[in-house]
Amino acid sequence: MADATVLGIFTHADTTLQAIRDLRAKGFSDIKVYTPVPVEEIEEEIEHIRPLSKVRLFAVVGGLTGTATAFFLTIWTSLKWSLVTGGKAPVSIPPFIIIAFELTILFCGLSTLLAMLLLGRLPQTRPSPTYDPRFTIDRFGVAVTCPPDKVDAAGSLLSTAGADEVRR
Amino acid sequence: MTPPTQTVTADAAVANPTWADVNRDVIRTVSMPGNGYFAWMCMVGLTLAAGIAAWSWQIWIGIGAAGKRTPQMWAMYITTFVFWIGIGHAGTLISAILYLFRAKWRTSIYRGAEAMTVFAVMTAGLFPLIHAGRMWFAYWLLPYPNQRYLWPNFKSPLVWDVFAISTYLTISVLFFLVGLVPDIAALRDSSTGIRKQIYNVLSLGWEGSDTQWRHYRRAYGIFAAISTPLVLSVHSVVSFDFAMALVPGWHSTLFAPFFVDGAIFSGFAMVLILILPMRYFFNWYPYISDKHLDAMAKLILVTSLVLSYFYICEVFTAWYSGDHFERASVFAKATREYAWAYWLMYFCNSVVPLVFFSRRARLNTVVLYVVSIFVIIGMWFERFNIIVPGLGHDFYPYTWGTYYPTITDSTIIVGSFAWFFILFLAFIRVLPSLSIVEVKEAIGHPVKHGH
Numbered sequence: 001m002a003d004a005t006v007l008g009i010f011t012h013a014d015t016t017l018q019a020i021r022d023l024r025a026k027g028f029s030d031i032k033v034y035t036p037v038p039v040e041e042i043e044e045e046i047e048h049i050r051p052l053s054k055v056r057l058f059a060v061v062g063g064l065t066g067t068a069t070a071f072f073l074t075i076w077t078s079l080k081w082s083l084v085t086g087g088k089a090p091v092s093i094p095p096f097i098i099i100a101f102e103l104t105i106l107f108c109g110l111s112t113l114l115a116m117l118l119l120g121r122l123p124q125t126r127p128s129p130t131y132d133p134r135f136t137i138d139r140f141g142v143a144v145t146c147p148p149d150k151v152d153a154a155g156s157l158l159s160t161a162g163a164d165e166v167r168r
Numbered sequence: 169m170t171p172p173t174q175t176v177t178a179d180a181a182v183a184n185p186t187w188a189d190v191n192r193d194v195i196r197t198v199s200m201p202g203n204g205y206f207a208w209m210c211m212v213g214l215t216l217a218a219g220i221a222a223w224s225w226q227i228w229i230g231i232g233a234a235g236k237r238t239p240q241m242w243a244m245y246i247t248t249f250v251f252w253i254g255i256g257h258a259g260t261l262i263s264a265i266l267y268l269f270r271a272k273w274r275t276s277i278y279r280g281a282e283a284m285t286v287f288a289v290m291t292a293g294l295f296p297l298i299h300a301g302r303m304w305f306a307y308w309l310l311p312y313p314n315q316r317y318l319w320p321n322f323k324s325p326l327v328w329d330v331f332a333i334s335t336y337l338t339i340s341v342l343f344f345l346v347g348l349v350p351d352i353a354a355l356r357d358s359s360t361g362i363r364k365q366i367y368n369v370l371s372l373g374w375e376g377s378d379t380q381w382r383h384y385r386r387a388y389g390i391f392a393a394i395s396t397p398l399v400l401s402v403h404s405v406v407s408f409d410f411a412m413a414l415v416p417g418w419h420s421t422l423f424a425p426f427f428v429d430g431a432i433f434s435g436f437a438m439v440l441i442l443i444l445p446m447r448y449f450f451n452w453y454p455y456i457s458d459k460h461l462d463a464m465a466k467l468i469l470v471t472s473l474v475l476s477y478f479y480i481c482e483v484f485t486a487w488y489s490g491d492h493f494e495r496a497s498v499f500a501k502a503t504r505e506y507a508w509a510y511w512l513m514y515f516c517n518s519v520v521p522l523v524f525f526s527r528r529a530r531l532n533t534v535v536l537y538v539v540s541i542f543v544i545i546g547m548w549f550e551r552f553n554i555i556v557p558g559l560g561h562d563f564y565p566y567t568w569g570t571y572y573p574t575i576t577d578s579t580i581i582v583g584s585f586a587w588f589f590i591l592f593l594a595f596i597r598v599l600p601s602l603s604i605v606e607v608k609e610a611i612g613h614p615v616k617h618g619h
Contacts, residue, residue, distance in 0.1 A: 013613035033378040036187060036354075037608045038385050046378045055386035059394075074322045077311060081319040088323055095323045098405065102331040105398045109339045109391065113346065116387035117372075120380040122349075124373030131375050133357035136350070136604075138187035138614065162616060 003030075004151045007130045007143045007167040008158030013039050015162030016140040020045050022157050023144060032130065034141035055115040062111025063104045070103035071096060130167075139164075185454050187608050194351070194600045195358050197450050201597050212590045219583010222576045223298060231301035235574035239559045239567050245299035246409075247551040248581050251434070252292035252588070253333070253406055254427070254547065257399055258435020259285025260340060263347070264395035273463050275606040276455040279351075280446060281439045282344045283601065287591040288438070289337045291584050296333075298580060325408040332405035339398055343391045349374050349384075351600040403427040410554060416497035417558045420485060426478040433471035433517070434547035436464055437540035442592060444533055446601065455607055458531050465530035468543065472521035479518060493563055500561040501553060505570055509549050510557070516546025 010016040016033070020042065023031055029049050033042055074096040082090045116122070130143040142163075144154045155166045185193065226233045236243045259281040266274040297303040309330050311320040320327050353374035356367035374380060404424035411423035440461075447456040486494040501510045520542040523529045530536070556571050595601065 011614060012616040014615045014617055034376050035378070035381065036376060037605050037613075038381045039613060042378065043382060043385070046382070050379070050382065053382050053386045055383050055390065059390045063394075073311065077319055078322065083321075085321055086323050092323065095328070098328045099322060099331050101397075101401060102328075102335045102405075105394050106335040106338060108394050109342055112387045112390045112394075113342055116346065116383050120383040122372040122374070122380065123369075124375065127373065128375060128377070135376050136354040136357045137191050 002148075003145050004148045004168065005130055005143055005145045006151055006154045006158065007132075007141055008155075008161070008163035009132060009134070009165040009167070010140040010142065010161075010163055011138070012162065013042070013140065016142060017041050017045060019142050019158055019161035019163065022161055023142070023154065024048065026153065026157060028144050028146055028150075028154060028157075030145040032128075032141075032143040032145075034131065034135040034143070036136055036138060036140070039140075054119060055112060058111045058115030059108050062114075063108035065111075066103040066105070066107025067100050069107065070100035073103075074099050185611065187611065187614065189454075190602075190604055190607050190611070191354055191358065193450075193452065193455070194602050194604050195355060197596065197601060198355060198598060205593070205597070209590070209593055212586045212593065215586035216583055216590055219580050219586055222579035222583060226298070226301075226576050226580070227303065229576075233574065234577040234580075235572055236577075237569060237571070239562065239569050240556055240571035242299075242555045242559060243571050244552070244556075244573060244577050244581055245295050247548065247555050248584060249292050249295035249299070250406055250427075250551045250555075251548050252288045252295070252584070253336075254403060254431035254434050254551075255438045256285040256288035256292070256336070256340065256435065257403060257428070257431035258439050259283070259288070260343075260395050260399040261432055261435065262439070263343060264392040264399065267392045268396060272610050273460050275610040276452070276602060277439065277443055277460055277464075278606070279347065279603045280443055280596075280601050281435075282340070282347065283592060283595050283599075284435075284438060284442055285340050286337075286344050287588050287595070288435075289333070289340055290591065291588045293333065293337060294584065294587070325405070325412045328405050329409055332402045336398060336402045339391070339395055343395055346384075346388060346391060347603065348599060350376060351604045354604050355600060400428055403431045410558075415558055415562055416491070416493040417482075417486070417501070418554070420482070422478060422481055422485065426475075426482075429471055429474045429478065430517075430547055430550060433468060433475055434543060436468050436471065437543035437547070440464055440468075440536050440540040441544070444537055446596065448533075450602075452602065455602060461533070461536060462527075462530050465524045465536060468521055468539070469524040472517060472524075472543075476518040479514065497558065497561055501557045504557070504561070506553065506557040506560070510553050513546050513549040513553055516542045517550060520546070 008019060010019065013035075016035075017039075020031060020033065024045070031046075031049065033046060035042060075091050078090045084090065088095075128143075130141065132139065132141060135141050142158060144158070146154055151168060155168060158166050234243070234245070236245075259278075262274050262281040263278045263285070266278070296309070297306050300306055309320075309327075311322075311327070311330075349371055352367050353371035353376065356364055356371050359367060404427065407423035407427035410418040411420055413419065443456060444461075447453065483498055486498040489495075501507070520539055523535060523539060529539075560569050560571060562568070
């Protein structure tokens with residue numbers, strides 16, 4: 001049988017956090033939280049059930065790719081047209097470091113963007129069924145997906161924690 | 169403009185806005201603007217049209233229309249290029265460096281400042297094209313191998329500049345757009361019809377789910393972290409265009425910090441020029457308070473004092489070096505045909521900002537506005553004084569020369585301001601110019617049981 005989803009809508013950050021803690025204590029792990037702003041405490045709580053964000057890995061790999069690309073581009077180009085300019089050897093590293101610095105930043109930024117889009121599953125073409133427009137104003141949402149027989153338990157947990165509204 | 173007062177109308181925001189107030193106060197700024205706005209747009213649009221006409225004329229006639237003659241081949245275009253790049257710096261400073269330092273006062277001004285950065289760099293980016301004359305060959309600037317062996321010289325500061333500016337533009341635009349995503353989602357949720365669809369596309373379907381926020385926050389932190397060294401490097405690289413050359417007055421290790429400080433100085437003045445009217449017309453007094461103005465005025469004062477120190481260093485170095493050409497260059501700047509520009513620069517950049525030692529001046533919007541305009545004028549003339557008299561008085565008298573601007577290049581310079589302002593005016597009416605998310609974070613999370 002397909003899993004069912006319960007959504008609790010909260011006004012306060014602390015009650016939302018309490019609801020997530022209670023749900024996790026009772027063994028619910030398929031939780032999706034909506035917040036108008038990032039909330040550190042909620043994020044920490046969620047880190048327990050999600051793998052660590054890989055955005056930083058993307059950034060490092062992207063940055064190093066940029067460095068390598070810059071040195072490749074400058075050295076290869078200089079060797080292809082081997083002219084002594086400014087009294088410097090065709091391949092002279094110090095000026096190339098500037099290009100390497102700029103391309104490191106450029107590639108790092110582009111791969112960070114890519115990571116944010118890929119990992120955050122953006123762009124999202126259609127709204128999630130549990131999304132409510134108030135989540136961009138001042139309401140917090142906790143959506144729990146669970147087997148149908150546990151829906152009532154999840155719903156009552158959400159309302160005890162302080163949800164203004166529980167939707168099944 | 170009459171000095172705005174602190175009175176707020178009945179429907180405007182209260183002193184302690186709630187999260188819903190923030191949404192409302194930002195969303196009302198993207199409604200249909202009034203006649204006054206369109207009148208401004210028409211004026212700016214006409215000025216821009218004049219600038220475009222002048223550029224077309226220059227392309228048709230040739231670069232000679234710009235009044236550039238040897239030795240003044242850089243003249244006003246590179247002056248204005250450096251000026252606009254400098255303006256951009258304050259935006260990145262506010263959005264990246266102050267973010268890393270967790271300076272809370274930045275939240276309500278950073279979006280406007282960031283937009284300013286993007287538009288200023290877009291304006292600056294036009295000048296290498298305008299300056300190049302045969303701008304249809306502008307793609308030769310980019311390093312690409314071809315059959316005709318137009319290999320770029322990676323030892324030239326001009327090539328470094330191409331990399332620095334294009335990286336700066338790309339990263340600023342990304343940082344700006346990434347910051348906008350959750351705010352555009354808020355606009356989407358309060359609009360209907362075609363607007364809702366457009367905002368939905370722009371917001372990438374953002375919902376504020378925990379998965380989205382987690383990666384978003386990490387990415388935002390990385391953008392801030394990479395923008396910080398980038399912004400300091402960009403104007404240093406721009407300064408290498410000068411410092412690597414042997415022209416007296418240019419060939420100095422002082423140039424990189426000198427340029428970076430001047431950039432931040434002029435950028436903050438431009439932030440004030442843009443933010444003060446926005447605060448007045450959008451009635452954003454609860455968000456942009458006296459505290460913000462005070463902080464910005466103090467930053468202008470500090471950067472002005474540092475700049476004055478560099479001015480003293482510049483003259484001292486010329487004298488202490490014992491180099492005849494260095495001394496002659498400074499002497500010519502201070503006493504010959506461009507002396508008025510030289511002393512105007514000192515007056516605007518070193519003397520006028522001193523009024524900010526007074527707290528009353530820092531909180532007076534009229535004083536803030538007038539000083540900011542002086543700073544903008546002073547900083548444009550600083551670049552002018554480096555380039556035009558610098559090139560006009562180098563080693564031998566037979567290479568000396570005086571530059572006279574023409575109507576064509578002056579109109580293009582004025583047009584560049586119109587291009588900047590038309591972008592900014594359009595921006596504040598279609599996208600959130602106050603960060604909804606960050607202002608809410610600064611207000612604090614609503615809690616039931618208190619801390």
